[in-house]
Amino acid sequence: MEKDNAGEFMLYVQDRELVIPGQLIGEKIRHDINCFHEGDSVFSSIHGIARVENDRVRVIPSAGWYVPKEGDVVIGVVTNILPGRWAVDIRSPYLCTLRGEEVTRDPLSVDLSRYFKVGDIISAKISMVDEVHSCQTTGPWKLEKGIIIDVNPKRVPRVVGKKRSMLNIIKEKTGCKIVVGQNGWIWIKDKQTELVIKTIKKVEREAQTHGLTDRITGMLDKTLGK
């Protein structure tokens, strides 16, 4: 089966090639995120980098807004207290709520601001997303003090690294507390805050380059004088 298909598909781009919306990527090829097909031809729908794995192709976007996905851990700011629940801003165009049942048995009769006030920073997991991308969160955790920084949500996987490698390097070297939200907000507290911000911004800017981990390690070692 595989041998039969192997000769059939056509590719017009290489791995890691930059593509723009509407660019022809291949023919009779299996496609993943950010691609669409018309007949046998597969096109990119977004401005980004094409990744080819065997007979499968996908495009990694260079920019874009966060769209909630089930299971993502995000960082949000409580923006409003609604009857029995909170509205949380998770830096996406859609409404995100946190149910009062998460923290109390009877959310309608107690004052919810006892638990989270407007303006509080929380981290939570997205438990449900509906057809119009409105979502509910679960497992809230209040993040006290510290600051939030802003990165491009599409670069977050690079900041975290494979099996959290990049994040662990930054955490270990600086001893800083970091919580990364998939929505592009990163909460930082304690030591070396400025250095951490500088490092994360560097990772974000050079997300597509090779050998980034080594350079980040080198940079941290140099600055910390080890």
Add this chain to the structure above:
Amino acid sequence: MTNEDIKLIKDGKRLDGRKFDELREIKIEVGVLKRAVGSAYIEWGKNKVMAGVYGPRELHPKYLRDPTKAHLRCVYNLAPFSVEDRKRPGPDRRSVEISKVSSDALNSVVMLEKYPNTGIDVFIEILQADAGTRCVGLTAASVALADAGIPMRDMVSSCAVGKVSGEIVLDLMKEEDNLGECDLPLAIIPRKKEVVLLQMDGKLTKDEFKKAYELAVNGAMKVYEMQKEALVSSINNVMIEE
């Protein structure tokens, strides 16, 4: 009138020395506005145009929200200092029309169904005008949309064509636009060469129209190559930095 006609085309060349099928010089920059999600700045001859994309974001007024797709709004604005005589600021009949045709053109390529209940705002700001601004604006807007990471079926490339002193010429400049017989802005989807915007001011015979259309499509394809180059180099620049 006849005297001016003679001036417009001399020895088979136009006022600025271009051939009939030659575009003006085009320079596209991507990501010029820091606070916008995506942006583009384009210099097309003497035209200077800035386009910015904001969103997808919460849409107001609320009644415009559509649970099946996003709402794309395009605003074309001619700056008061962009033309020789000061233009009265604010929307007028012409800007409202161009805003409408531009948003229709962009609506046909953007995958709006990916962002239900939201709004995407595209702002086209003409800083310096020298004929063909709706084509320039649309070209810049589509680059800005791509830079914003919004899914699209294709880019929109655009180019004007016109009739000057009895000749069909590509990409009119201001003098040709004012004194010529016809002006025909055209925007296409380059992949299928489908037309998303076509307007005509003046008169053309059927044969002339066919010739003009061919010329405009070829011009738009050249513009497409430049858009592609600008977008690709925008990522490359980031990679080369440092």
